[in-house]
Amino acid sequence: MLPRLACAHARQRLILPVARALSTSTSAPAATTATPAAPLSNADLELLLRRSHYCPSTRRFHSLLPFLSYPSVLLTSALYLLRRAHPSLSTPPQPPPVTIPDTALSSPSSHLRLLIPSRIKGQPLLLPTLPLRLAMRSAASALDAVFAPRAATFAYRGRHAAIRYLKSIPNASWYFRIAIPRQRFGQRHARHLLDAISEKAVAFELGGGCELGRGLPQESELTATLVNIFFDPVDREVMAIREEVHKKYPRMKDNSVLHKPVRVYAARYLDEILVVTSGSKMLTIEVRDRIISVLERDLAVKVDRLGSSIHSAVFEKMEFLGMELQAVPPSVLHPPMSEKGKRARKKYLKMKAEKAQELKNARETRRKKLGLKILNHLFKRMRRGEEFEFDFQIENEVRQVFKDWAKETVAEYFNSQEHCRYWHRLLMAGDFLSLNRVRDQLPLALVDSYDQFQQTLDRLLMPMKGHDIAQEEERLAEEEEEKQRWLDFFCCCRNFKMVKTVVSYHLRFSCFLTLAEKHECTKRQAISHYTKDLNVANEDGVAELHFPTEREIKMMGDKNLFDPKPVDGALTMILVRLAVDNTSHPCMAHFCSKTGTLLYRIRLLQNRLNIDPLNEKKWVHGLSSIHESLNKKCLPLCSMHASDLFLGNITLQDIDCTQFVDVE
Numbered sequence: 001m002l003p004r005l006a007c008a009h010a011r012q013r014l015i016l017p018v019a020r021a022l023s024t025s026t027s028a029p030a031a032t033t034a035t036p037a038a039p040l041s042n043a044d045l046e047l048l049l050r051r052s053h054y055c056p057s058t059r060r061f062h063s064l065l066p067f068l069s070y071p072s073v074l075l076t077s078a079l080y081l082l083r084r085a086h087p088s089l090s091t092p093p094q095p096p097p098v099t100i101p102d103t104a105l106s107s108p109s110s111h112l113r114l115l116i117p118s119r120i121k122g123q124p125l126l127l128p129t130l131p132l133r134l135a136m137r138s139a140a141s142a143l144d145a146v147f148a149p150r151a152a153t154f155a156y157r158g159r160h161a162a163i164r165y166l167k168s169i170p171n172a173s174w175y176f177r178i179a180i181p182r183q184r185f186g187q188r189h190a191r192h193l194l195d196a197i198s199e200k201a202v203a204f205e206l207g208g209g210c211e212l213g214r215g216l217p218q219e220s221e222l223t224a225t226l227v228n229i230f231f232d233p234v235d236r237e238v239m240a241i242r243e244e245v246h247k248k249y250p251r252m253k254d255n256s257v258l259h260k261p262v263r264v265y266a267a268r269y270l271d272e273i274l275v276v277t278s279g280s281k282m283l284t285i286e287v288r289d290r291i292i293s294v295l296e297r298d299l300a301v302k303v304d305r306l307g308s309s310i311h312s313a314v315f316e317k318m319e320f321l322g323m324e325l326q327a328v329p330p331s332v333l334h335p336p337m338s339e340k341g342k343r344a345r346k347k348y349l350k351m352k353a354e355k356a357q358e359l360k361n362a363r364e365t366r367r368k369k370l371g372l373k374i375l376n377h378l379f380k381r382m383r384r385g386e387e388f389e390f391d392f393q394i395e396n397e398v399r400q401v402f403k404d405w406a407k408e409t410v411a412e413y414f415n416s417q418e419h420c421r422y423w424h425r426l427l428m429a430g431d432f433l434s435l436n437r438v439r440d441q442l443p444l445a446l447v448d449s450y451d452q453f454q455q456t457l458d459r460l461l462m463p464m465k466g467h468d469i470a471q472e473e474e475r476l477a478e479e480e481e482e483k484q485r486w487l488d489f490f491c492c493c494r495n496f497k498m499v500k501t502v503v504s505y506h507l508r509f510s511c512f513l514t515l516a517e518k519h520e521c522t523k524r525q526a527i528s529h530y531t532k533d534l535n536v537a538n539e540d541g542v543a544e545l546h547f548p549t550e551r552e553i554k555m556m557g558d559k560n561l562f563d564p565k566p567v568d569g570a571l572t573m574i575l576v577r578l579a580v581d582n583t584s585h586p587c588m589a590h591f592c593s594k595t596g597t598l599l600y601r602i603r604l605l606q607n608r609l610n611i612d613p614l615n616e617k618k619w620v621h622g623l624s625s626i627h628e629s630l631n632k633k634c635l636p637l638c639s640m641h642a643s644d645l646f647l648g649n650i651t652l653q654d655i656d657c658t659q660f661v662d663v664e
Helices: 009-021 042-052 071-085 102-106 130-150 159-167 187-197 223-230 232-248 281-298 339-383 395-414 417-428 444-461 467-482 485-489 496-519 523-530 550-555 605-609 639-647
Strands: 002-005 112-115 125-128 174-178 204-209 264-269 272-277 310-312 318-320 323-325 535-537 543-545 573-577 598-604 634-637
Touching (some): 042 071, 071 130, 125 130, 159 272, 174 318, 223 232, 232 264, 232 281, 281 310, 395 417, 496 523, 573 605, 573 639
Antiparallel strands (some): 002 204, 112 125, 535 543, 573 598, 598 634
């Protein structure tokens, strides 16, 4: 039930209005390369937009079309496509100087290529060239910078992130899914989108599809962003409902009383919406009717009311994101403790308190004895008439020592990013001076002082800014590549603990047995040589870790996992290598200049089986499919990108599908 792009004319209707709507001018200035460009982080991108394309008087962004041809913006988009197309390289090659022709912005239809399907009754597909894809990626970044700060917290871009949120919902009673049947995004929907993004239109289909967020070539860089903008009124309505429920059913301040207030939870991934409540069924019906009313009245979206029926969270299953969800009863999650267990726990707590009291009494006794010995010694010396003389005063030295200790403690405290974020959140939360209606009524000097204070907070307490964000993203990407695929695949399953045990124990010792057999030694000798963490040194003698350590696997949980890369395309096609060697065609992957390539022909499973992927009774439920226009097309690939495509590390979206080779 995900949106999917329409074919041929629909894609042209998607690109042309968006390009016209990004600017009030008719043409974009040519990109200048006088100064060397540098990649931009999300914060720098937002700052550049507000500095050059924001009007404070109207509080609107204007003339975004010239923004797409900025060298820094183009370099950022090129680096994004480059990293995605070269996952096997630790340090991807530098992209060549990138510029977008004026025709790509003023006349995008000239940069579209029409792919004719192999079947007579098949529908053609329009695909953008690399310059137009860069422009669309830059436009998506610009729209994200404008609309992402005001997006709802439950509007997720990752499927696993939405599932992890649903797993954390306590005491769920009822839930329902907004069932949106398959329908074309028409003019009535475009009018509502025009109000939100000022004359920007899109042509895609809502509901019934599984072709967005899966890395398919028919996807657009703009569609996910525009879908989130389109469903923003629904998010606002859900936020208003949650606020009303919070005010009507407040949480009790008495912590001694076990109280579970009524709450409303929601998760939205593109056009799939799931709402969970912990209240009565009548409340759930009211919430559902209000959401459906916004969809039908304000957005003109048809809703299947029968498919949006309410289900019991504990006794019935619900389909969401291609998965079957069902709440686990509290009696299973947290079974009541037996009487024997209660007595044992009470005995343990009593013994623990007694032990702590004994240790405290022992420390006080030792201090008392030591103090009495010191006083007795001083008293005896004073009775003999001895005087105590000091050659120097130690107050300044003691004060300096404590001052140094304090500085070291503060420096060590603020070296922790968690502590900095904690204080930054405390100092930034609830500032009424950030509201525009309040700022307009205050003196300018007060507003400037407040802004300077906020900038100082961001500089001192938020180290993850600018270049640090890019470095952190690269580090996280490298860590993601090093993790095993089993842990990524099973991260949202109930048996994830068992999978971690299998990876940590069975696979680890299987490697030890394999190494022992290879080197003709015992298992203990292999463990002593490679250690339990399977440390392996490369040719230069530098240690390389090819297996996660036991500590990392034990600490690995839902919060430390990321959404796996989409592999639907790799599962629904067959790459047939052609018996042609020494081809002169360059590799079709983005920004790959290798010429030693091999030719591969694409064979789509749905065409070989003569099955319509939209028919859920004959196709695998929840599995997407590549557009039929790519069937029997030939593409040259180097050995690295061919391997990455077979393994699902890259998809056809990372390949310039407009440069296919015609082979009879």
